[in-house]
Amino acid sequence: MIVTCPSCVSRFQYDESRFKDQKSKRFRCPSCGHVFEVNNPTLPLDLSTLLASPAKPREDQPPPALNATMAVPLLSAPAPLSAPGGESAADTTAKRNRMAMLDEAGLGEPGMPARYRFSVAFLSGPHASSVKVIDRPRILIGREEGDIVTMDPESSRRHAMIEIHNDGTAWVIDLNSTNGVYVDGALIDGRAQLQDRTEFMCGRSTFMMMIRQDDPYGIV
16 A cells, blocks of 8 residues: 655555554654554445544634545446447546556656666765666665675665666665665655655665756757
């Protein structure tokens, strides 16, 4: 599932099976540090509660924002018109919207986009002050193996993955490491997007993601 911070609208992935039997979990946004609560999407919805008349809000308080996890699907809807090829127009639109949402959430197809250049600067560790150019969609960071070998006792053997997407975004993914991955000083849960000059840490090794976009007209 994709968890969205209500404060800064940052998105990150979370394995919904980790809710277990809990009704909700508290999250700390890896980007802004805001703490918020998300309902367990695997539990059945209590329709009697959702369909009950809501309490009238106080005049000095704005109405609460709609939580996406509380949305209730329509029980019935008119059948949409079919598009050529047997797929309905609504299905086609939904598929396009889903692909756009996945790209925005960092779940799009990995690939090296044109006119973008990605590299990682080593801020600490044995390779400090050096830079590695990223020339493929996935780069493995590990203590003893990978494309970036940290030789850091605080890092896991396979600690994290840097993933580049076709839309020009870069992501760091925690590979269930022992000490986790920190982005701008905050522990991430699963994955987080890396902006240009974003610092992240694997164990005691600190890196900086650098993203450059070539001028489409070739002007330097």
